[in-house]
Amino acid sequence: EVFILPDEKAIGEAIAARIQKVFEANPKSNLGVATGSSPLSTYKALIDLVNAGKLSFKDAHFFMLDEYVGIDENHPERYRNVIMTEIASQVDVDPENVHGPNGNADDLEKAVQEYDNLIKETGGVDLQILGIGSDGHIAFNEPGGSLVSRTHVGVLTKQTREDNARFFDGDLSKVPTHCVTQGLGTIMDARELCLVATGENKAEAVAQLVEGGISALWPATIMQMHPKAAIFIDEAAASKLK
Ligand code: F6R
DSSP, X not given: OEEEOSSHHHHHHHHHXXXXXXXXXXXXXXXXXXXXXXXXXXXXXXXXXXXXXXXXXXTOEEEEOEEESSOOTXXXXXXXXXXXXXXXXXXXXXXXXXXXXXXXXXXXXXXXXXXXXXXXXXXXXXXXXXXOOTTSOBTTXXXXXXXXXXXXXXXXXXXHHHXXXXXXXXXXXXXXXXXXXXXXXHHHTSSOEEEEEOSGGGHHHHHHHHHSOOBTTBGGGGGGGOTTXXXXXXXXXXXXXX
């Protein structure tokens, strides 16, 4: 399903309404959260719903998509801190129920496996919010990787590091080089996927996602295989659709 909406606010409200439905059906649902700018309007809409008493995350678990490797625990760009600031601390989820892959573990291979197991043991993700990179990545699954991967340690491409340098004083040398990320196979296990893309910079990735063939060169295209995937985009991000 593709929804072309007027602006970020409309996109955020549409996705928040879907999340509300999931939690109405089962208050113990698990929400998959993403960092970056794309989900911010959704988080704002969710916070409004919680404040209005129309939605509660008190029995929910949040699962993050990814995390930098080796970033200082207190760094504001550490994804766990971003998720706490942007959404978790502003709603009624128990902070203990906010989970992410541990990019600072001594044994990263063990940590990524444990994360995949934790998602399964907690009942899986009911709805996953996603952004998309200008190169078609979702989470930190960069072009050329496996389409069926599980949570793993990854290397960030130059493009993604450049895209994210704005969060590190515009200094590429400060952007971490490695990450831990849910794999495409892990993401595809979520029962529902909602992807947000806005702006001209995402238009090519959106065109590949919607109209291209499934290819590891455009990782998000794997979403075409998902039984319940929706994308929410603005006119600029839709501008390369036929
Ligand atoms: C974030 C993530 C990334 C972003 C993508 C788009 O957890 O996994 O895949 O969703 O890089 O970022 P924004 O939304 O900032 O354009």
